[in-house]
Amino acid sequence: MKKTHYIILLFFPFFFINCKKESKKSSLETVEVKPFEIDTLIVKKHLYTLASDDMEGRKPGTPGIEKAAKYIETEFQRIGLKTFEGAENYRQNFHEKDLDLFNIIGVLEGKSLKDEYVIVSAHYDHLGIKEGAEVDSIYNGANDDASGVTGVLTLAEYFKNKNNNERSIVFVAFTAEEMGLVGSKYFGTQVDASKFVAGINMELIGKEPNTGPKTAWLTGFERSDFGVIIQKNLEGSGYKLFPDPYPKFNLFFRSDNASLAKLGVPSHTFSTTPIDIDKEYHQLSDEVTSLDMKVVTETIKAVALGTGSIIRGEDTPTRITDLE
Template identity: 75%
Template structure:
């Protein structure tokens, strides 16, 4: 038996894959979550509709199967609240879906893994496809939340507590994440890992993703360090003109000082035929890209969840030119 050859082969595996452990996140499971959440049955998942209620029940069911605990004093996985739609003046009731995986040695320090499960609902009239399925935006992110929840629950070795959240009403102005942020002690929240539109290969090429607000903390540098040698790379947000750091749920926590950033892969300059359109269907996404990205998030943020790295608090103020 050539031990050197075997050792070399094992090292080679580490160079090819984001993490041998992360390979337990299976494409088959990723596809099941994505296709369920983006199905016509969910009716576009608009907050306050029967469609999003179906999605909420699906996420709750998965949290229960995984064995997540409820958050603080909530009687179940729902953080329910009523708000006023700023565009219509309508009173709407929505629910963030929250599950907790308690940490070992640092259980009072929290890392959030989040995505928004709402989308735009359905067209009121017209012909043909009337459903905004929101596969990439953001069933892909919620799929990542569910896959990572199962992954870490099976590992059972997270030193910090992980709070898994499917936020509601992101499309109505980050309403769900703002509501969650009102009730927390931000000093206890070490990082926010937000997932948004992860189902397409970015302009930066295969096995890459980008991160919003890269320069606002050292969170991204920690992820880059953890991904070295894996064949997967993380880049700063290539679309500074869009102000994306403040347009997803990470912003609600970042404004409280939490180093909270959003992972994405979608080439926004090429996605005009899909963004907020009825064409954003599950079939348009690449399951390999989505699965690889979820695995890379697991590997890239591992040292934070394991309590080895603590990212610097986020900088909100715009830098002077």
């Protein structure tokens, strides 16, 4: 009897240990890694950071825009983007208007069509600090254009995780747009425009447009079939894209898309804001509290879906030839 009990006691710990190991293994095997999703949480993270008082209005040549640049660079690095054309870092440095300026550029290399580029852009500069203001002196530029840069960062992470871009995607945060499209104009002088098949610029995407919920408008709609391709891809999504409703404002030439469009690239700007009645445009009141996070989020989703066939190399927009 004693001998029998001894054998059982030896066996029991062995069985118990193995059960614990199997249980641990099974729990590890059931761990599910969720894919990246475009949602209001990631939108708030980027938007609240870029439009914070800490950025001091992101005026070129100030400590505030340097903070914004570092944030964008850190995000590009976290996401895993490469530098543009083998540069040492994400900055494209140049000197103009007596200022040391820099665009921030990250690249997601394509697969079968890696020498064809799609540019996704927005400007990260704004107006800085208003002298003599008694209470709020910072031009936070939440809608103009922290909302667009939020789109750039979110789409960079989205397409990185999607991993289906046959064409290379160049993500750019342009500087000095408010000073006359300075950053994008410089970028245009440094690239071979024939390699760029499309330009997707985002500006003022934080408010519901006059066309209603889940809609946006596109500048220069009639100048290429870029907008028609987007509309086709959005069919069935519940989201609609319309031509620019403000032709008298000549908006196609007033944002960074114009710098590449003038070189023939089908480059257009997505926007949602009803600018004819917007009270926050270029005002101290352009803060995150004036924006609709759902509008920003849904617009970024629409850009992702709408441009998908271009990113995958299935569609190529017509070039722009009429610039009058």
